[in-house]
Amino acid sequence: MELLDHLALGFSVAFTFQNLLHAFFGVLLGTLIGVLPGIGPVPTIAMLLPVTYALPPISALIMLAGIYYGAQYGGSTTAILVNLPGESSSVVTCIDGYQMARRGKAGKALSVAALGSFFAGSVATLVIAAFAPPLSEFALKFGPAEYFSLMVLGLIAAVVLASGSLLKAIAMIVLGLLLGIVGTDVNSGMLRYTFGIAELSDGIGFVAVAMGLFGFAEIIVNLEHRGHREVFTDNVTGLWLKWQEFKEALPAILRGTAIGSALGILPGGGAMLSAFASYTVEKKIAKDPSRFGKGAIEGVAGPESANNAGSQASFIPLLTLGIPPNAVMALMVGAMTIHSIQPGPQVMTSNPQLFWGLIASMWIGNVMLVVLNLPMIGIWVKLLKVPYRLLYPAILLFCCIGVYSLNNNVFDVLVTAVFGVLGWVFVKLECEPAPLLLGFILGPMMEENLRRALLLSRGDPMVFFTRPLSLGMLIAAALLLVIIVLPAVRKTRDEAFQEESA
Amino acid sequence: MPPVRNPKEFGSGLLFALFGIAAIAVGASYPVGTAARMGPGYFPRALGLILLAIGAVLIFRGLRTQGARLSIPTLKPLAIVLGSVVLFGVAVVPLGLVLAAILLVVTSSVASHEHNWKESIVAAVLLAAFVVLAFSYGLGLQLPTWPAFVGR
DSSP states (O other): OHHHHHHHHHHHHHTSHHHHHHHHHHHHHHHHHHHSTTOOHHHHHHHHHHHHTTSOHHHHHHHHHHHHHHHHHHHHHHHHHHSSOSSGGGHHHHHHHHHHHHTTOHHHHHHHHHHHHHHHHHHHHHHHHHHHHHHHHHHTTOOHHHHHHHHHHHHHHHHHHSSSOHHHHHHHHHHHHHHHHOEEOTTTOOEESOTTOGGGGGOOOHHHHHIIIIIIHHHHHHHHSOOOOOOOOTTOOOOOOOHHHHHHHHHHHHHHHHHHHHHHHSTTOSHHHHHHHHHHHHHHHOSOGGGTTSOOTHHHHHHHHHHHHHHHHTHHHHHHHSOOSSHHHHHHHHHHHHTTOOOSTTHHHHOHHHHHHHHHHHHHHHHHHHHHHTTTHHHHHHHTTSOHHHHHHHHHHHHHHHHHHHHTOHHHHHHHHHHHHHHHHHHHTTOOSHHHHHHHHHHHHHHHHHHHHHHHTTTOTTHHHHSHHHHHHHHHHHHHHHHHHSHHHHHHHHHHHHHHHO | OOOOSOHHHHHHHHHHHHHHHHHHHHGGGSOOBOSTTBOTTHHHHHHHHHHHHHHHHHHHHHHHSOOOOOOOOOSHHHHHHHHHHHHHHHHHHHHHHHHHHHHHHHHHHTTSTTOOHHHHHHHHHHHHHHHIIIIIIISOOOOOOSOGGGOO
8 A cells, every 4th residue: 555655654754863852852842842831842943943953954854843733742841831831732621630639530531631642633634644645745736826725725714713803913923024025036136125134135934923923922921920830749659540530531632633623624723623623523413511620531631632632733734835824834935945945736756755754753752742741740840930030031042042143143033023023013902823924934935936927817806716726715715704704603703812812 | 083892993994004004105116917917015015904894894893893802900910021132142142142131031020020030140150051052062053152252
């Protein structure tokens, strides 16, 4: 079977000493930042990009991917023990996970979260392996018009599935596209929006944008509140589940995995949406929904499986279409470009070792994560006791060194500070920064495909509507917009996101 | 001028509109070209117009709808955190990584309400030692370790 050959190739790449080491380093770091509230995978991956210069591309990608799905494991630990989402995707795990901990079942909640994540991660690895080849073959037929429409669809989907105001999110995308244009125009060689600053002729560094908007802004907002954390660290024992509990959790894990694998593939999908959808489903189909919010094991098992499946499945649009479905994947695009790999459908054929090696490493990484998160849970619990006042200056320092070393240039550090201010303003105005980063990455690609499509059609915009694939994607985008504006859907969406933030 | 009843809508509308106007104004000199032969000004101008339009709608909504107030309890963390980042940027080349790292950690620590001088200085020295070992020696990143006047 072809699939087995591919996976065999992948494992032969992933099982080299160097790649195992980098997978381990990635998932270790992912767990670490997942456990720590206040730093997520976006600034971490941004911070480590310069470090990956020196590595072979495959090791670099294996490590960066490990950070992302590793963070989903680590995030659940904090959600369960501290009632704080260590990762934004563990928001819903707080609800029932923390209640389980308060009833002395912290160990069981951690077990079911880790085992569910492992099962989901393994299935999602297979889903990627099965779906990626046909999808990328399909994508090879795309012309510029299809690519443009696909990006429109992806950006709209990202907006619709995100929380908060629709109009603001669209504006954030457009602002991102504009910021992405800063620098030298590839066609005319003209400098655009550089204001005579030589450093801007290569464009604004996306690491600086990501770090400022996500990393610095979050630290500042955290420091504005005089919060105090309560940590359940005394009774993390009894990791073993009873047969009865296992029977309750298993269907939720299966459903969560399916939901995550499906939603992760969608543009705009990923870990957070999957976790949330899974929680809603579990609550809807439960015989006794009143148990939810009071320590229901399904409320941990479902979302934790879903967020891990979702985070891995979101690699599919990146690897097959070259379109990042969320902010982390946008950074992965950057990582691939650093190593002069153009993300897109051709990666699988031109670079099969990289492609299958990365996929195989995800399964290996998941095995490592179970070991890291169950037997070694005590270490992570100790880490939770490090006070924030010591933590954030360290995060700042690592971020600054990371940004500086990207180009060995002080200018990037200053740009990051500017985006820190902007990020803070966005938090205050309740504008989500993720769509901006997506737009920022897609800006140049979108302009180029628009230009090419219109050049080929001699300026006729109907080209986007006469080609069936392109038309289909635009209709899908329009439908998404219409659906979300409908009052009934809007209401449930608002309620849904409210519940999430509660 | 009618009162702003929804400051978050109004503020974001204003922000987007200003970005839109800036994009159009700065890009006014870029050749637009035609749809078939897009010039460098075509795409940014279109984006600027969209941004301006959305901004206008948000400003309008900010005047007409009711919304929560802006909550800005203090500007201290914003100023201290970003100030210390800028300080690091300015200091790292002339003073070297060790001193710049210590400066960054000590100054940024002040932003916490649980701040403690002794503790933050100890943390700064330990972190500076760690980053020099990890980044300069371990990963071989090109950063001056010591101040220029000491000799490198």
